[in-house]
Amino acid sequence: MRLLMKPEPEVRGSEAATRPLLIFITYTGIGDLLMALPLFDALRSQFKALPVIPSAYAELAELLHHDRLLDGYLLVDEGLVFLRQPLRHLLMCRAVSDLQADVVAIYGKLVMAYGTRLGLLRAGRVLYCHPRGMGPRSTSTFEHLPTTGNQMRDYLQFASRLGLSGNGARATFTEGLKAGLAQEAQALIPWPSYVTVAPWTSDPRRDASLRFFRECIDIIVHEGGLPVVLTGVAQYRKIAEDLLRGLPDTQAMSLVGSTTIRQMLGLLAGTRFLLTNDGGSLHMARLVGTPAIAAFGPTAPELRLHTFAEELMAIRQPLPCSPCEHTPARYKCPGPYLDCLRSLEAASARQALLLACRAVTERTV
Numbered sequence: 001m002r003l004l005m006k007p008e009p010e011v012r013g014s015e016a017a018t019r020p021l022l023i024f025i026t027y028t029g030i031g032d033l034l035m036a037l038p039l040f041d042a043l044r045s046q047f048k049a050l051p052v053i054p055s056a057y058a059e060l061a062e063l064l065h066h067d068r069l070l071d072g073y074l075l076v077d078e079g080l081v082f083l084r085q086p087l088r089h090l091l092m093c094r095a096v097s098d099l100q101a102d103v104v105a106i107y108g109k110l111v112m113a114y115g116t117r118l119g120l121l122r123a124g125r126v127l128y129c130h131p132r133g134m135g136p137r138s139t140s141t142f143e144h145l146p147t148t149g150n151q152m153r154d155y156l157q158f159a160s161r162l163g164l165s166g167n168g169a170r171a172t173f174t175e176g177l178k179a180g181l182a183q184e185a186q187a188l189i190p191w192p193s194y195v196t197v198a199p200w201t202s203d204p205r206r207d208a209s210l211r212f213f214r215e216c217i218d219i220i221v222h223e224g225g226l227p228v229v230l231t232g233v234a235q236y237r238k239i240a241e242d243l244l245r246g247l248p249d250t251q252a253m254s255l256v257g258s259t260t261i262r263q264m265l266g267l268l269a270g271t272r273f274l275l276t277n278d279g280g281s282l283h284m285a286r287l288v289g290t291p292a293i294a295a296f297g298p299t300a301p302e303l304r305l306h307t308f309a310e311e312l313m314a315i316r317q318p319l320p321c322s323p324c325e326h327t328p329a330r331y332k333c334p335g336p337y338l339d340c341l342r343s344l345e346a347a348s349a350r351q352a353l354l355l356a357c358r359a360v361t362e363r364t365v
Contacts, residue, residue: 020102030280042166093121168306185266201279215346224357297341
């Protein structure tokens with residue numbers, strides 16, 4: 001397990017001339033990193049705050065650093081998805097200890113919390129929070145913070161415990177970078193105005209049915225009069241072909257498995273709006289200032305985001321058990337499995353889709 005610092009750290013000549021080092025560790029998804037951007041802004045005045053980022057997201061991290069949304073970052077050469085790599089969390093404890101951080105803030109990594117209590121992770125101070133309140137009790141150097149019930153506010157708690165304040169304002173790229181990314185992406189698509197659809201997330205338990213997405217695509221194309229660009233990772237290429245079957249090339253195209261993170265951000269910067277689930281694509285759209293219509297089931301925007309009123313339309317099935325992700329009933333469905341997502345109908349999104357299609361403001365550059 002290696003941690004590679006990017007860019008190179010400041011030369012720490014004297015404590016008065018340099019900020020203390022804070023290392024931030026959260027879940028490994030793109031969305032988890034992007035939701036932490038307001039925290040880094042709050043920390044900047046007093047700390048050099050470096051998030052740990054999987055090397056697969058290095059391109060995104062470089063853009064965030066270039067646009068001054070990150071001071072720097074730590075690339076980890078291997079992922080930290082617990083179900084696939086439980087022991088690597090303990091190896092991460094050792095790697096973080098070697099950096100001799102003044103503060104380490106950990107969100108949700110339960111094994112790392114217990115590793116800290118066992119002395120495997122050493123730092124001047126360790127702050128920990130879990131969205132379901134799980135973890136060991138506090139000690140003189142390990143502080144377990146209670147959850148607020150909202151992931152972004154949980155993050156901001158780290159700043160408040162360090163004597164800093166943050167308002168949770170939405171972080172976005174500068175207009176110049178957004179325009180440049182959108183301009184680059186124009187080479188990928190044949191239309192000046194289009195809608196982006198991202199039907200998949202890294203957690204299938206957050207995905208609405210493909211039937212829902214196909215019906216929504218039909219509404220966008222046939223009633224809204226806009227073509228659709230389908231995006232996703234390479235494993236969904238064949239499914240994407242089936243999802244768009246019957247639609248001519250003049251109305252829909254698939255870029256599934258064909259875009260880098262930079263190109264995906266460019267597509268989102270130039271699109272009219274994004275249709276997706278609660279996942280990384282939604283948070284990337286927020287980063288470039290693009291409106292989104294998103295299906296929610298086990299999760300809810302009010303439990304994840306600090307602000308979302310104008311730029312996000314949430315489509316939800318009003319079931320009494322939803323949302324459940326950070327409760328004892330997590331995915332223990334009282335009825336059909338994930339009925340909150342599987343029973344979603346495109347009719348519930350039709351008005352929002354058509355309003356977004358007919359919006360006067362063009363999102364192309």
